[in-house]
Amino acid sequence: MSKFDANATLDVARGERAVLIVPEFTGRDRKGAGARRSVEAQLDEAQGLAEAIGVKVAARRAYRLRAIRPASLLGKGQIEEIAEIVREHSAGLLIVDAALTPVQQKTLEEEAKTKVIDRTGLILEIFGERAASAEGRLQVELAHLDYQAGRLVRSWTHLERQRGGFGFLGGPGETQIEADRRLIRDRMAKIKRELEQVKRTRSLHRDRRQRAPWPVVALVGYTNAGKSTLFNRLTGEAVFAENLLFATLDPTMREIRIPGFDKAILSDTVGFVSDLPIELVAAFRATLEEVASADLLIHVRDMAHSDHDAQREDVDDVLAALGLGEGGPPRIEAWNKVDLLAGDDRTALLNEAARRDDVVPISALTGLGLGELQKRIGERLTQDDQLIEISVPASDGSKIAWLHARGEVLDQRVSDDAIHLMVRLSRDNWARFQALKSA
Numbered sequence: 139m140s141k142f143d144a145n146a147t148l149d150v151a152r153g154e155r156a157v158l159i160v161p162e163f164t165g166r167d168r169k170g171a172g173a174r175r176s177v178e179a180q181l182d183e184a185q186g187l188a189e190a191i192g193v194k195v196a197a198r199r200a201y202r203l204r205a206i207r208p209a210s211l212l213g214k215g216q217i218e219e220i221a222e223i224v225r226e227h228s229a230g231l232l233i234v235d236a237a238l239t240p241v242q243q244k245t246l247e248e249e250a251k252t253k254v255i256d257r258t259g260l261i262l263e264i265f266g267e268r269a270a271s272a273e274g275r276l277q278v279e280l281a282h283l284d285y286q287a288g289r290l291v292r293s294w295t296h297l298e299r300q301r302g303g304f305g306f307l308g309g310p311g312e313t314q315i316e317a318d319r320r321l322i323r324d325r326m327a328k329i330k331r332e333l334e335q336v337k338r339t340r341s342l343h344r345d346r347r348q349r350a351p352w353p354v355v356a357l358v359g360y361t362n363a364g365k366s367t368l369f370n371r372l373t374g375e376a377v378f379a380e381n382l383l384f385a386t387l388d389p390t391m392r393e394i395r396i397p398g399f400d401k402a403i404l405s406d407t408v409g410f411v412s413d414l415p416i417e418l419v420a421a422f423r424a425t426l427e428e429v430a431s432a433d434l435l436i437h438v439r440d441m442a443h444s445d446h447d448a449q450r451e452d453v454d455d456v457l458a459a460l461g462l463g464e465g466g467p468p469r470i471e472a473w474n475k476v477d478l479l480a481g482d483d484r485t486a487l488l489n490e491a492a493r494r495d496d497v498v499p500i501s502a503l504t505g506l507g508l509g510e511l512q513k514r515i516g517e518r519l520t521q522d523d524q525l526i527e528i529s530v531p532a533s534d535g536s537k538i539a540w541l542h543a544r545g546e547v548l549d550q551r552v553s554d555d556a557i558h559l560m561v562r563l564s565r566d567n568w569a570r571f572q573a574l575k576s577a
Contacts, residue, residue: 152192361409397516
């Protein structure tokens with residue numbers, strides 16, 4: 139009987155002590171999000187990720203790497219120092235804020251004599267704990283299995299030790315590995331079929347919304363930028379919003395009122411993060427298609443964060459990976475948490491925002507600037523509208539009501555048996571009205 143369990147969780151109790159390591163790459167190895175951040179910022183974010191699953195960081199260190207060791211990532215002296223720190227703090231977990239190969243993870247576990255988890259595994263565990271919907275759990279499990287599939291080639295010196303995660307292994311022998319590999323393949327195939335059905339259902343829902351006159355506005359941004367707080371403010375809902383990385387995983391959609399529209403749909407999405415594991419980008423593609431189909435993106439930025447510019451680049455990178463770079467939906471930047479700024483910093487930010495028509499400074503917490511944001515959303519959604527003179531039979535009340543509901547009626551006069559209207563309509567609604575007339 140295989141010991142593989144696709145629904146297992148990380149074998150780390152809340153409050154478990156951990157040592158956190160951030161490799162500081164130099165030279166040609168210095169790339170990606172880490173190249174845009176200070177070491178201290180990387181340490182802070184990695185600690186936030188660890189604390190998001192209840193791990194207590196007992197010690198944290200940054201190590202400069204002149205070259206990456208294929209077998210261990212770090213140098214021999216650095217590993218010996220890390221092992222000593224682990225013993226000193228009685229840590230049950232070593233967190234490495236980098237993507238480790240299976241061989242590197244195995245070497246570090248043997249040398250430090252404790253469990254090791256890399257950045258990808260850590261983010262996957264957070265998602266595994268937070269996913270609430272059936273779809274979200276399937277997406278997370280698929281990402282776990284994809285990540286783990288390449289880690290079945292290892293031969294553990296501590297073969298009987300149960301490791302955590304969605305199926306981390308604790309059994310001996312090549313036969314066991316082959317059995318687990320087969321179970322992973324079968325389970326991944328089943329999940330992909332279920333997610334394909336979810337994708338078809340979502341596509342039908344999107345088609346239905348696109349036939350309706352309501353625009354879709356999607357909130358995107360770095361994790362913990364304040365998207366859910368803004369969502370709650372604009373909708374009057376009570377979506378979970380906490381000072382936690384990845385507080386929101388499952389997309390939420392609600393009606394909102396926007397100037398110029400009787401109704402719009404606001405979507406709250408999963409937060410992005412630097413060096414987002416490719417397994418998660420792939421697994422959550424079906425959910426993030428909601429972003430791709432939006433009429434407008436609101437990029438919520440935490441302007442009180444010291445690395446807000448690097449975070450903006452990280453969000454741009456993820457959107458580009460989803461095919462939403464140039465040519466994607468138009469964007470507005472909501473510069474959030476301005477209430478936390480003071481003095482020259484606040485003045486400089488407000489002056490810069492005033493020079494741009496794609497930026498609105500706000501505080502989702504206090505409500506500052508939200509009226510202006512709603513106004514700007516309405517303007518952006520109607521910027522391609524056209525003025526059209528339309529004549530409708532006076533007896534056709536349904537079409538007249540349709541035009542009042544979907545457009546902005548600037549003038550209306552009656553002559554003979556017809557009503558003549560000057561209406562501002564979006565291109566889509568003008569096409570819908572023409573289809574309505576010919577139906």
